Amino acid sequence: MEFALSEDQRMFRNMFRDFAAKEIAPRAEEIDHEETLPQDILNKAVNQGFLGATLPEKYFGAELDGVSYAMLIEALAGACVSVALTVATHVSLVAMSILEHGTDAQKDEWLESMAAGEVIGAFALTEPDAGSDGQAIATRAMPEGEEVILDGVKVWVGNGEIAGLFLVFARGPEGIDAYLIPRDTPGLTVGYREPTLGLRSMTFNTVYLEGCRVPSANRLGGAGEGWTVAQRALDRFAVAVAAAGLGVAADAIDVAAQFATERVQFGVPIAKKQAIQNYIAEAHVEVEALRYLVYRTAWLADQNRDFSTEASVAKVFGARVARNVTNRMVQVMGGYGFMEDYPMARKYRDARMLGLVGGPTELHAVRVAQHIFAQRDLEIAP
Ligand SMILES: Cc1cc2nc3c(=O)[nH]c(=O)nc-3n(C[C@H](O)[C@H](O)[C@H](O)COP(=O)(O)OP(=O)(O)OC[C@H]3O[C@@H](n4cnc5c(N)ncnc54)[C@H](O)[C@@H]3O)c2cc1C
Known part of the structure; x- marks a missing residue:
């Protein structure tokens, strides 16, 4: 490399x-x-x-x-x-x-x-009773002639409010299918927007499918191949989430380091205090380790190599580093870190979501364990 x-x-x-x-x-x-x-x-x-x-x-x-x-x-x-x-x-x-x-x-x-940004995409897998266990979805896709009728409820659909196209996963006769459903399709309704702890300028909505009729040609991938479509997408997204963790953590250090050079207590900038230096130095060490993990995983994908285990590794570490670093940078900034007029509070709230969105940390850790134990012929179920 x-x-x-x-x-x-x-x-x-x-x-x-x-x-x-x-x-x-x-x-x-x-x-x-x-x-x-x-x-x-x-x-x-x-x-x-x-x-x-x-x-x-x-x-x-x-x-x-x-x-x-x-x-x-x-x-x-x-x-x-x-x-x-x-x-x-x-x-x-x-x-x-x-x-x-x-x-x-x-x-x-x-x-x-x-x-061209004329159509924004949204990904609708999660349901009220199917979170980590995505294969437990209850949304149905019933074929009828050259069409398919979808019924079910999707929750926490990111971009829900602004999306023109929904990639919806539903249970068909041969397993899970993926469908491309334009927003204006009768029977698709974008509902409740969830208030969230972080990511507040992104929208997460409930999406209802009630007798939603689309041509069979809207199926993405073969019959029963929807789970593969979802997994491949979530692998790509895991790398992007890890990259987002890298970005928010690195910027949090920048903001806190600048603050520490300007904030004077006991007659000196707090950056002169070793406790503050340690917070910042430790955070930098973690961010640099994450940087190479993210870039290497992206590079593996560029080489058309399998990167699914590495994507989970990067996602687990990225979410952890983002949370730990923003948490410590709040501490560096003292009370200012907690105040919503300063950026650190937002960064801390946003970073907290990275261990949930795109599949929770625990499930990505299961995938890493599956990879390790597969080499010892031991099958691990989530
Ligand atoms: C901000 C946000 C945005 C989202 N955006 C989208 C989106 O755009 N599209 C979409 O389809 N979904 C989206 N999701 C859903 C997200 O992918 C799910 O939240 C996630 O899969 C977990 O489901 P759950 O929250 O219902 O947790 P649950 O599955 O109920 O899990 C609860 C806890 O139990 C743990 N757990 C569950 N099973 C196991 C196991 N086998 N082993 C160990 N631990 C386990 C989990 O890790 C978690 O800590 C979003 C979620 C959030 C929070």
């Missing part, structure tokens, strides 16, 4: 950081408190090509490699994790699923408009 970034990757990284610093960071508190993602921010992201980040140029995508895409999510999350995960949900969970499993007709129908 080459550890140095290519010239293109360095150029992209600078561009992403610049965009995040100029266009998102100054408004991050405002959009968090107003619990909204303004269209103009999304438009600016579209103009930079972020909504089609890893899609081929053929579909007007930016065709970024995986490492550059990880750096995009990292930079966006440094400014605002909600924006980063809005983009990652759209790109990693939905657009890339269509690219990987879609027919030519499905790709032609959706990918250009997704890259």
